[in-house]
Amino acid sequence: xxxxxxxxxxxxxxxxxxxxxxxxxxxxxxxxxPIAAALRAAGVMVHRHTLKKNEPRGIFCAIGRCTxxxxxxxxxxxxxxxxxxxxxxxxxxxxxGVSAKE
Ligand code: FES
Numbered sequence: 001x002x003x004x005x006x007x008x009x010x011x012x013x014x015x016x017x018x019x020x021x022x023x024x025x026x027x028x029x030x031x032x033x034p035i036a037a038a039l040r041a042a043g044v045m046v047h048r049h050t051l052k053k054n055e056p057r058g059i060f061c062a063i064g065r066c067t068x069x070x071x072x073x074x075x076x077x078x079x080x081x082x083x084x085x086x087x088x089x090x091x092x093x094x095x096x097g098v099s100a101k102e
Pocket of ligand 1: 018026058060061062063064065066067069070080081082083
């Protein structure tokens with residue numbers, strides 16, 4: 001299931017199919033769609049784990065207002081993947097805690 005039209009954010013410019021990695025595993029998605037949309041389309045539901053209880057978190061608000069979808073993107077932690085456009089070659093990693101670096 002791919003999120004193609006968001007009730008709050010609206011539509012986005014869907015570019016060509018590109019590859020990126022999630023925790024070292026090659027994935028595909030459309031350039032310009034939110035990273036979270038590409039992950040959701042691939043069945044990925046967990047974006048991070050909480051620091052204290054190691055609980056899984058994924059898309060919650062989907063409009064960039066919470067922190068449940070944050071991941072490490074190209075080495076930068078705390079990237080809200082629900083509002084960050086996918087680009088070819090991105091290195092996306094599951095985040096543990098709130099400010100984990102590689
Ligand atoms: S799901 Fe809330 S900021 Fe992305």
